Amino acid sequence: MSETTTSTELDNGLPLDMIIFGGMGDLAMRKLLPALYSAFQHGTLPGSTRILSTGRQDYTRDTYLAHIEEHVRGFISKDNFDARSWDGFLQLLVYVKLDVQAAPDFSALAKAARADAQRVFYLSTAPSLFTTICDKLAATGLVDEHARVVLEKPLGTDLESAIAINEDVGRHFAESQIYRIDHYLGKETVQNLMVLRFGNSILEPLWRAPNISSVQISVAEEVGVGSRAGFYDGAGAMRDMVQNHLLQLLCIVAMEPPTSLNADAVRDEKLKVLRSLRRFKLADIARDTVRGQYVRGVSGNQAVPGYLEEKNVPQDSSTETFVALRAFVDTWRWSKVPFYLRTGKRMQRRSSRIVIEFANPPFPLFHQQGGAVANRLVIELQPEEAIKLQLMAKQPGSGMEMQQVALNLDLQSAFQQRRAEAYERLLIDVVRGRLTHFMRRDELEAAWEWADPIIDGWQQLGEKPHPYAAGTWGPSEAFALLARDGFSWFE
Ligand code: BG6
Numbered sequence: 001m002s003e004t005t006t007s008t009e010l011d012n013g014l015p016l017d018m019i020i021f022g023g024m025g026d027l028a029m030r031k032l033l034p035a036l037y038s039a040f041q042h043g044t045l046p047g048s049t050r051i052l053s054t055g056r057q058d059y060t061r062d063t064y065l066a067h068i069e070e071h072v073r074g075f076i077s078k079d080n081f082d083a084r085s086w087d088g089f090l091q092l093l094v095y096v097k098l099d100v101q102a103a104p105d106f107s108a109l110a111k112a113a114r115a116d117a118q119r120v121f122y123l124s125t126a127p128s129l130f131t132t133i134c135d136k137l138a139a140t141g142l143v144d145e146h147a148r149v150v151l152e153k154p155l156g157t158d159l160e161s162a163i164a165i166n167e168d169v170g171r172h173f174a175e176s177q178i179y180r181i182d183h184y185l186g187k188e189t190v191q192n193l194m195v196l197r198f199g200n201s202i203l204e205p206l207w208r209a210p211n212i213s214s215v216q217i218s219v220a221e222e223v224g225v226g227s228r229a230g231f232y233d234g235a236g237a238m239r240d241m242v243q244n245h246l247l248q249l250l251c252i253v254a255m256e257p258p259t260s261l262n263a264d265a266v267r268d269e270k271l272k273v274l275r276s277l278r279r280f281k282l283a284d285i286a287r288d289t290v291r292g293q294y295v296r297g298v299s300g301n302q303a304v305p306g307y308l309e310e311k312n313v314p315q316d317s318s319t320e321t322f323v324a325l326r327a328f329v330d331t332w333r334w335s336k337v338p339f340y341l342r343t344g345k346r347m348q349r350r351s352s353r354i355v356i357e358f359a360n361p362p363f364p365l366f367h368q369q370g371g372a373v374a375n376r377l378v379i380e381l382q383p384e385e386a387i388k389l390q391l392m393a394k395q396p397g398s399g400m401e402m403q404q405v406a407l408n409l410d411l412q413s414a415f416q417q418r419r420a421e422a423y424e425r426l427l428i429d430v431v432r433g434r435l436t437h438f439m440r441r442d443e444l445e446a447a448w449e450w451a452d453p454i455i456d457g458w459q460q461l462g463e464k465p466h467p468y469a470a471g472t473w474g475p476s477e478a479f480a481l482l483a484r485d486g487f488s489w490f491e
Helices: 026-041 061-075 083-092 107-112 127-139 159-170 188-198 229-254 263-276 282-288 422-432 441-461 476-483
Strands: 016-021 050-055 093-097 118-123 148-151 178-180 212-220 289-295 297-299 302-304 322-328 338-344 351-358 376-382 386-394 402-410 466-469
Touching: 016 026, 016 422, 026 050, 026 061, 026 083, 026 422, 050 107, 061 083, 061 093, 083 093, 093 107, 118 127, 127 148, 127 159, 148 159, 159 441, 178 422, 178 441, 188 229, 188 376, 188 422, 212 229, 229 263, 229 322, 229 338, 229 351, 229 441, 263 441, 282 289, 282 322, 282 441, 289 441, 289 476, 322 476, 338 476
Parallel strands: 016 050, 016 118, 050 093, 118 148, 148 178, 212 338, 289 466
Antiparallel strands: 212 351, 289 322, 297 302, 322 338, 351 376, 376 386, 386 402
């Protein structure tokens, strides 16, 4: 069952207390507890672990465990579940009644936590509570040099609020104790992107202008806003997806080779990319960005409501559920190469991919019906996990006609091993003290510095988002954005 033959205990020999604020919330039920269960089941969680879930409700041990049975089990697939390890996992769980805002101090938590433990605090609450939580943890003496804190997004709504969070948390935790989570950095295929780029020498000489003519990063979701309108309507796709997940993907595509996999070596390179992103002026915003909002349509053969008809969405909301934009990384390597980013909810299907489009051959020697087609490297991130290289080949026959064919590396069949979910991998990184796949403070702030003028510009321009029918690939303006430069979205 265990994936490792070495001891899973912590190097410092301390037992582990994982303390989840918002421990009865949606993320804890859907992602964190299933991830911790899976880590336990596969032997990657220290044997000494205890998981303390905080919440405001009254639970006895029995009613708490019944709640977990009811709300967590459904998020663990049948193939990954076994009754014996589940029973063992339940033994690790402890419920701590704690109303973060009302409690004068955290003595209830101090009583439940072990005095000699390595404490990991997972803040899965509204960010407005981060300051209070950290202040009270420190005042109760729960923050020592071993403690770590994990900050769940959204980390602010703009640069100013992100700085405030960083300052407040930073008063009690050193930067090396802070884990800002972006779950995209925990995805197997996203981590594989680093290996693709820096573990293979054939790509590096090609990985630059003018060999590369454009880069597309597209994260399409089939789901709508669901029950999250309360949060989402104040955020929109730019804050929810682009400022974090898409920019992190862009960083990995665009960064220079780091000198090691050391957290700071990698994060230094990503920071340079973020700082090299060209800032948008008002005229650029009108020309190079497209906001969209879904209206009713058909998704997966079912009629689905438009965004404005979703529960808790104000009738006159102009929040975007779709963004497409053209960005530039102003470095020697990427001079004049457009990076097209796109993300949206209620799109035709779930599909995230990165497409590197190479320059056309300088001289058209062979005939191709409909004109030359560029070579493309297509990195499928989800749900498919694949790397495809589209090349031109000769069509069989007496002529010299070309046709596009793909070299296809299907990563799911190439590697049969179990793939841990992003949250599982990242939680284990936290436990082991590995910061490489977490955002550093300066990275987060640089990402907001780039995003803020776009969001402000949209406000100044006062434009409504373009409508697009649910179940499509977004508004036509997003297609025009690429067509103008002679490109098209890769579907
Ligand atoms: C989250 C966003 O960070 O990522 C959600 O808040 C979004 O709105 C989700 O649905 C997408 O994650 P994934 O892993 O399903 O691509």
